[in-house]
Amino acid sequence: MTKRTMILAMSMLAFGSAMAADPATINWAKIPAKKIQLFYPGQSSYEWLRSDAHKGAAKETARGDSCTSCHDASDEEVLQGRKILKGGHPLEPTAIAGKKNGNVDLHVQAAYDKKNAYLRFQWKTQNPYAGTEHQYLRFDGKEWKVWGYPKLDKVVQEGKQPGIYEDRMSIMIDDGKVAGFAKQGCWLTCHDGQRDMPKQFTKEEVAANPLLTAIKKGDVRKYLPDSRTDPSDWKTGKSVEEIAKLKAEGKFVDLIQWRAHRSYPVGMADDGYVLEFRLADAGKDMFGGNADSKTHQPKFMWDEKKVGFKSIRADSQARKGDLFLVREQNAVPFDPNADWKEGDMIPDYIVSREDAKGSAADNNAIANWNAGMWTVVIVRPLGLTNADDKMLKEGGVYNVGFATHDDNITTRGHFVSYVKTLGIGARTKADIKAVKLP
Template sequence: MQSKTLFIGASLLAAAGCATVATGPQAIDWTKVPATRVAMFYPGQSSYQWLRSAGHKGAAKETQRGDACTSCHDDSEEEQTQGGKIISGKHPLEPQAAAVKGKAGHIEVKVQAAYDAKNAYLRFEWKTAQKHPGNDYPGYRFDGKEWKPYGHMRLTPNVLAGKTPAIYENRMSIMLDDGKVPGFANQGCWQTCHDSERDMPKAPTKDEVAANPLLGGVLKKSDVRKYLPASRNDANDWRSGKSVEEIARLKADGQFLELMQWRAHRTDKIGAADDGYVLEYRNFDQGVNPFTSNLDGKTKQPKFMFDAAKFGSKAMVAGDYGKKEMVLVKGMNAVPFDPNAGWKEGDILPQYVLSAEDSKGSAADNKAIGSWKDGVQTVVFIRPLGLANADDKALKAGGVYHVGFAVHDDNMTGRGHYVSYVRTLGLGAKADIQAVKLD
């Protein structure tokens, strides 16, 4: 908690946990801000392609035509039953049903919004699956000789085979558009979810991605992630990326989605949320993220270790997961890695190191305050109004936006989340979620 006071100011500290909080000069009393209940469901592999196939019974044509998902799926009740069907173990949209056995098909999230002259404030509250804050993250484990990745999300083959434990951070994500992305208003986040992405059907090999002119050649990526149909010559083929010039033109026209993510491990401790956008890939904004890799590419050793005086030891061990907060933060509990510190087999160090001071540029626009208590997580995103960066969607008073939400919990990442159908967010304007003007 101390770190948050440092970087954001004590005034906002209580934003997530308590009902009343001062934001700069004024107070947000969240009990007075209307709440919208949004059911979010487990979507399995319901990709852009599946939705336009015969598998989507009797709805392929309508979906291709661009009809709203909610023209058939009732926005409130359906969301609650659809995930249950997919997670049941009997649905073709979840081939890894064993990995999600017992998981809830949907969750309910309470959403509230407010704004003042400077910022928009978006508050989310939901019950977590775990009995702890869900801020664990895979580490690097010393095996006596080398530091090797330890832990991964629940759907990973190595986790399913029992070779490494299920470990991942909880997350709250927002995708937002200002009317410029075709199809988003009606079909929301599903515009970005395609076969061939990580953990989706037909995922290509690393070599295939490396050989692709756009993904391997220009972007230097090794996998396929969220993309918008307009970034491809054929929306159904990840390989058919448009030229760098064409993609730059789409971006200049505002044909990209804002993506903001609060992460229980990688941003929470320093009061941040990361700032990214989706166009030809799931990109981060220009600048430096709140978190950076803790692996030295040359030595293949960690860059930072815990300060034993502050953390209690210089590293953690497997048994600490779920029990202890193991977030490595520069200027707080991190010191440069000492290769001669007498490392023992089983020592684990985090894969990322956080720094509020180092994060900068457009990537550092968003702040967020999270709080977990008795199984309830609250997060308040703080998004400055009127951002003018090329990779941001500017929010302004009077504006109405389309938003889609996702929650990752229970050691999940990638597609293993709960998602919402699209909603409207209005800043002092009529919408599903109406942000209240603070005075």
């Protein structure tokens, strides 16, 4: 049994009998697949789209026209992605080594039963391997420091660090309550000032920002226009009370992310939302940092008795397989007195299904990478009533945006879709129609 098959089997055990359908045994061949084109957006922020640089479309975008009212060619995503990635395009200032194409074909299938929605995604990855590796803590002889960064980071661009980052499959969901999402989708959440975007925040700016300090955040991430008094300026956050009111009115988008390192090993996908920031749902995620905030040492290391090593090195053969540190499966508390040598490495994140709690632990997932392609099935319970979830229900039609990250990259280094609609047993038209399971 390969490690990956084992993970699949363990995940299935974790799903248990409470689920109406086993996503691994659904006959997906009988469920129509919709090909959704994703493309590389570069730095096409909310602000850029409303600027004169978005030639002939600034006014139209500002008044709320849909992206596809202009971008409606049958090969639109191929066209836009290729242009942005070909080099010298103002929307992509960084030459990203290894990025082959500007677009990705994402095959989407959807099914549902009384308990869950099952969303199946397939796409060919940029690299000929599954991107299940994530950054490490590396002992430099004195201290444990992060080793491996996403490809867009300066340290990787300068060749000082290797590019290491997990693959991801993300979905944004709006139930019609977020103004503009049905027309402009994910682009509502992407702004100047964010990580790897133009005019990126400074630490001083963040430290001086009333909203970000109130919600205890140290950088700028996705946000919805409604959360700012000036939607084009991340610094103009509304008060915490005003934002709580927006949230209570459902004016946020759900963001589900399947993560090849931080959720895949425990058969889950994370559960978050975007309003004033990209936030995790209440409760506890299935992953957490493995570095002790005071000592900067790892909190856990591999259980040598179970996996044959307590750490790895950059040239370890083990790096060719899946390397997860799962608290309840293969981890033990870190031993600071072990004979650590320069170059020893331990994952920077610890993963646990048992520790995942509350609304953050709503979504299950199974996945498999084979012959260059990820197949991911996300299982989302219907009828969720948590304050930070969009409730999916039979008869509903939802505005959705899809994104894939692979090739050791994060932030803008993804492929995204124009907004689509997902119908769950709805009579009205939808781009993707979920099939009711018997």
